[in-house]
Amino acid sequence: MKATIWHNPACGTSRKTLAILQETPGVEVEVIEYLKTPPSRDTLAALYTRAGITPRAGLRTHNTPAAELCAELDLLDKDGDAILDAMMAHPVLINRPLVETDKGVRLCRPQDIVREIL
Numbered sequence: 001m002k003a004t005i006w007h008n009p010a011c012g013t014s015r016k017t018l019a020i021l022q023e024t025p026g027v028e029v030e031v032i033e034y035l036k037t038p039p040s041r042d043t044l045a046a047l048y049t050r051a052g053i054t055p056r057a058g059l060r061t062h063n064t065p066a067a068e069l070c071a072e073l074d075l076l077d078k079d080g081d082a083i084l085d086a087m088m089a090h091p092v093l094i095n096r097p098l099v100e101t102d103k104g105v106r107l108c109r110p111q112d113i114v115r116e117i118l
Contacts, residue, residue: 001118003027006034006047006098014097016111021099024118034098038091041084047098051105055083058107060095069093 003021008014021029032039039047048058059075060066070076070093073086087093097108103117 001027001101002030003118004030004032004100006039006094006096007031008035008096009033011096013109013111017097017099017108017114020111020114021118027118034094034096035091038088038094041088044087044094045084047100047105050100051098051107053107055080055087058095058098059083059087060093066092 005014005018005021007018018029018031021027038044044058045055048055051058056076059070061070061076069086069090073090075083075086075093078086083093095107095109097111099106099108099114099117101117106113106117108114
């Protein structure tokens with residue numbers, strides 16, 4: 001099974017999710033550090049659709065600098081398109097880790113949610 005993780009190595013939850021993937025037999029892991037290589041707008045929208053969540057649900061609203069940007073851009077009152085646009089301009093607003101396998105996509109907060117798609 002192939003698993004792709006949109007990962008931030010500075011995030012504890014992201015590191016724990018990656019560890020679960022790496023420790024699971026038969027899983028080939030592709031790691032994309034999304035702050036260095038953000039997904040395209042279409043890719044991110046498709047990931048959220050497959051995960052069954054809205055861009056607002058995938059918006060990082062806690063901790064700086066994401067919380068400050070979220071407030072500055074008044075994103076909580078914006079629609080999904082505006083939120084996706086903001087995420088493209090500021091990838092730090094993308095909540096992580098997102099994991100995709102053939103079985104689906106999950107925003108893995110907490111990290112054990114990844115087991116649903118393994």
